[in-house]
Amino acid sequence: MTAGTGRVPFGARLVSAVAERGALCVGIDPHPGLLEAWGLPVDAGGLERFALTAVEALAGTVAVLKPQSAFFEAHGSRGVAVLERVIAESRQAGALVLLDVKRGDIGSTMSAYANAYLADSSPLAADAVTLSPFLGFGSLEPALALAERTGRGVFVLARTSNPEGPQVQTATLADGGRSVAQAMADEAAARNAGADPLGSVGLVVGATVGRTGLDFSQVNGPFLAPGIGAQGATAQDLRTVFGDRLAHVLPATSRDVLRHGPGVAEVRSAALRAVESIAASLAV
Numbered sequence: 001m002t003a004g005t006g007r008v009p010f011g012a013r014l015v016s017a018v019a020e021r022g023a024l025c026v027g028i029d030p031h032p033g034l035l036e037a038w039g040l041p042v043d044a045g046g047l048e049r050f051a052l053t054a055v056e057a058l059a060g061t062v063a064v065l066k067p068q069s070a071f072f073e074a075h076g077s078r079g080v081a082v083l084e085r086v087i088a089e090s091r092q093a094g095a096l097v098l099l100d101v102k103r104g105d106i107g108s109t110m111s112a113y114a115n116a117y118l119a120d121s122s123p124l125a126a127d128a129v130t131l132s133p134f135l136g137f138g139s140l141e142p143a144l145a146l147a148e149r150t151g152r153g154v155f156v157l158a159r160t161s162n163p164e165g166p167q168v169q170t171a172t173l174a175d176g177g178r179s180v181a182q183a184m185a186d187e188a189a190a191r192n193a194g195a196d197p198l199g200s201v202g203l204v205v206g207a208t209v210g211r212t213g214l215d216f217s218q219v220n221g222p223f224l225a226p227g228i229g230a231q232g233a234t235a236q237d238l239r240t241v242f243g244d245r246l247a248h249v250l251p252a253t254s255r256d257v258l259r260h261g262p263g264v265a266e267v268r269s270a271a272l273r274a275v276e277s278i279a280a281s282l283a284v
């Protein structure tokens with residue numbers, strides 16, 4: 001079982017964490033190529049060394065850590081056990097944990113996913129998870145409801161950083177002119193209405209997507225912006241993507257920080273440089 005959240009809503013906890021540590025989410029993505037580059041075997045033992053080194057380097061320093069579940073699941077039950085430790089030890093060291101699982105399913109199955117990642121009793125419970133709304137935003141209701149009850153958050157995919165995303169996300173809805181991505185922004189806005197200082201239903205909008213024409217003005221929730229570094233986006237791109245919503249943006253990067261390992265100090269320094277360069281870009 002993981003520690004609870006004290007029932008303080010995720011949005012409020014994120015605002016505090018960013019105020020204290022800066023606006024940065026570092027992904028823990030144990031790619032086989034990174035394990036090799038760190039001189040580790042590509043097996044569950046190597047995964048454990050890699051992931052716990054990243055936690056040691058980052059969990060006391062950055063606001064949010066984002067383990068990518070896929071790389072842990074690839075090692076079977078031993079990999080999932082490592083993920084449980086990563087979540088627990090990161091939270092213990094003061095970082096918020098956003099588990100990148102991109103779950104989305106019919107409502108009855110969604111309840112089980114919600115219990116897996118958002119219930120206090122689960123060993124995989126994080127502070128927030130990523131969700132895929134492409135079975136319909138409403139199908140996410142069990143996760144949205146449990147997150148709200150337990151003080152956790154969700155980040156719903158809206159305009160993802162990959163080049164294939166627009167095929168679905170810029171498509172127009174049958175109900176009259178809005179894009180799929182805009183509909184997700186509107187759904188998040190409805191869930192976050194009145195939340196202070198910030199709602200707990202976030203959106204994933206890649207730092208790579210450029211000017212979108214999307215209206216984020218009513219969202220009142222956080223924006224996770226992956227794609228900085230290895231996918232080619234820079235901190236300067238955030239202004240183009242998010243316009244006047246920059247204060248609510250959580251820029252995310254994984255490989256661009258992790259490639260500085262295996263030294264704890266080097267990984268931590270890379271993260272601190274990223275925090276500084278993002279802060280400088282957002283302030284101008």
Ligand SMILES: O=c1ccn([C@@H]2O[C@H](COP(=O)(O)O)[C@@H](O)[C@H]2O)c(=O)[nH]1
Binds near residue numbers: 100161228256
């Ligand atoms: O739109 C999205 C949503 C999630 N991701 C995830 O973020 C990291 C990016 O890693 P980098 O090494 O910084 O490229 C990875 O886990 C993706 O699955 C994303 O890239 N884009």
